[in-house]
Amino acid sequence: MGDSLIVLVVLALAIVFFVSGRLRSDIVALLALVTLMLFGILTPAEGLSGFSNSIVVMMIGLFVVGGGIFQTGLANIISNKILKLAGTNPLSLYLLVMLTTVAIGAFVSNTGTVAVMLPIIVSLSAAAGISASRLLMPLAFASSMGGMLTLIGTPPNLVISNELVKNGYEALSFFSFAPVGAVCVVLGVVVLWPLSNLFLSKKRSDEGGTKGNNKSAKDLAKEYQISENLYRLRVGYNSSLVFKSAQELDIANRYSIVILEIRRKEEGRRSLFSKSVSQRMAAPTTIIYAGDVLYVMGEFETVKEFAEKYQLEWIVVGDSEEGLPVQEELGGGEIGIAEVVVLSNAWLVNQRVMDSGFREKYHVNILGIQRRKSYILNDLKNQKIQSGDVLLVQGKWKDISLLREKTGELVVVGHPEQEAAKSLIVNRAPVAAIILVAMVAAMAFNLVSAVTAVMVAALLMVITGCLHNVEEAYKTINWESIVLIAAMLPMSIALENTGISKMVAVFLVEQLGSMGPGFLLAGIYVATSILTMFISNSATAVLFAPIAVQSAIELGVNPHPMLFAVTVAASMCFASPFSTPPNALVMSAGRYNFMDYVKVGLPAQLIFAVVMILILPLIWPF
Structure with a gap:
């Protein structure tokens, strides 16, 4: 009778914690399991049997x-x-x-x-x-x-x-x-x-009046008027930026600008069949080299001041970047732009952009905010993110795709399908279909267990x-679901x-x-x-x-x-x-x-x- 009472108490407490949500469900299940093992109601073999169960x-x-x-x-x-x-x-x-x-x-x-x-x-x-x-x-x-x-x-x-x-x-x-x-x-x-x-x-x-997820990068750049705040600057050999990083020089705070991309000439790669300029995200710690082309976003006067301070050369529309044609839009190649809706329970809500750690966590930049049909581009780092905001983000397609996993907090829309597909292994879709069909057939006809x-x-x-x-x-x-079931099965x-x-x-x-x-x-x-x-x-x-x-x-x-x-x-x-x-x-x-x-x-x-x-x-x- 004593063992029965212990099991009922442990089960009741587990249900209370499940309902309260104060502890993760897998932790609650593990605590219940360990308690039953400590009281000797379950042997170690019985307690661990759930982790080898065929269901798990x-x-x-x-x-x-x-x-x-x-x-x-x-x-x-x-x-x-x-x-x-x-x-x-x-x-x-x-x-x-x-x-x-x-x-x-x-x-x-x-x-x-x-x-x-x-x-x-x-x-x-x-x-x-x-x-x-x-x-x-x-x-x-x-x-x-x-x-x-x-x-x-x-x-x-x-x-x-x-x-x-x-x-x-x-x-x-x-x-x-x-x-x-x-x-x-x-x-x-x-x-x-x-x-x-x-x-x-x-x-x-x-939320935010989004209009679909089929906008191209050009459409998004036009809607947010990115081109009006985006400038290209070439780093000369005598520039004091050479061998320095944006973080080291505190560029974001001193000039209220953001370096979004760096286009760099790759020696030995020039050929008829491969591009000679690499495209990369500009992290705060990225070292800048002579000859780099910086994609900088900010107000004209602050960008001008920044360019004069570090002796940077302006690249005007129509110029090329070391042999590459000028791209009319931001977000070509491996790096793209997309819209992300911030849901009400997201950890980003009420955090300033500069304090959110969004760039460090997801390796993507926030270029702008759409809020109740208005667009915020200036002084972005001091803006507090609100529920329902639509963030225009820029990063590698594979990193933008990872945002899709945060479906309880963020919803990726305005994600151009053809460009987003670059982050997917689309050429393997037929293989995945064959594997799925074969698995179902094997189970349906009892070919194997x-x-x-x-x-x-x-x-x-x-x-x-x-x-x-x-x-x-x-x-x-x-893993939360796996541990939950594996720990509850011995119950x-x-x-x-x-x-x-x-x-x-x-x-x-x-x-x-x-x-x-x-x-x-x-x-x-x-x-x-x-x-x-x-x-x-x-x-x-x-x-x-x-x-x-x-x-x-x-x-x-x-x-x-x-x-x-x-x-x-x-x-x-x-x-x-x-x-x-x-x-x-x-x-x-x-x-x-x-x-x-x-x-x-x-x-x-x-x-x-x-x-x-x-x-x-x-x-x-x-």
Whole structure:
């Protein structure tokens, strides 16, 4: 009894910390795990078993596979091509957003799916003249619905399949979830259209008045009037800038100017087939050499003073730079410019540009700020960044692309697709598609075990160059999610070892089972759904899956409908922004508050509960 009490106290405290959000969820899970090991409720082998569990290994592999799909641009190619069919009709746009997201979400993590789709939706909704908030919440919900179509779509699916194997049942196949998932998709598409129109149609999420993500570098430079503040200066051999850096001379503060780019002649590289001038970002510590061409932004008088002080030669329009034709726009070659929307919860909000560390952290420059249809270019370093600001940034395309990963804080729009593609490994997109199809086929036809198929696919993504390097493969993995599930899986062992799972199962059977298995299924569904509103859906599935199996065994019925009630209830939780990562990802971008999720998500969640409680026994009879 003492061990049972300890487990319940540890579980209760973990739930409290999960809900409060004061500690990261993976740290909470690890603290709970270590506590159970210290009290001897779990042996070291049992405590560490989650880290070798096939679910965890599969999730790691799936993150890498998803990374290959993103870095080759395959996901963008698919989503852009399909969404272009929608035009500007709101209903057509809604349907294509939902179906595209569902299709991608069936094979890629729902978090990754939303990260890819979010900037596309912001752009398309602006072009269509509708508020992006009407589409972003349905987008998040659709990613979860898509996850219900396949074994690998969402972690709870893997959890219930693993629970069946643990109890001597056959593992679920790749498309065992498809009938239930299809019902979820149809129901979600039908229900969310009127709810989003009713409660979200008047919200404005297209912050800063952005107009799409297809502007060219020339368009952006013209819109922000960059050319009026951009000058080119050549460093002479007698200049006191030679062998110095901007930081060393404190140029930014002394002259209120920014050196954006350095074009440098590369000796021995001149030929008919390669350029003779290299293009590089000008970091504060970059050493300047004689012959360098500096791209300087600032007011004319301060740039003039700077040029006279350091004996720099002006390059006028029409002149060439050491044999290269003059580029009419900033942002050619490896270095480009793009727009980035700052969301309300971004760490940049209320920080001055010079104090933000943006350049040091992301290796990109802030060239200008668009705020409520006005453009701020002068004295930029002293400007405080506000929520909804649109930043015009300049940097290497690969660094600009990394900003896309900060989808909870920043949304990259105005990102010229052809130039942005230079940061992607687009020539490997067909290879990534073949690997994905082969992995799905191997799992669907049981050619090898699911975990083997995923591991092989992940290795092939790295070996075939669908990821830039091995380090990039590791970066694609969401380690917080991995550690959370690996640390929570042994909690189910503790619940079973202390008899708590069986006690809860017996209670449910005694209270609800006497009224029939349908009432027991309803009880499991409702309990799972409520808990998922407060803690992650993965953790909820780990806790309730053994209870569902034990309840079915106690009642002497098929455990499949009970387990499917767990995974559907855990995945189809819409009434809280914190229950699933996609819900949280779109919160700032859509300018949603908690009540928006209650207004739209709670009715949808209740409708799903009623329909699923009736449908699941028909798909998986007791």
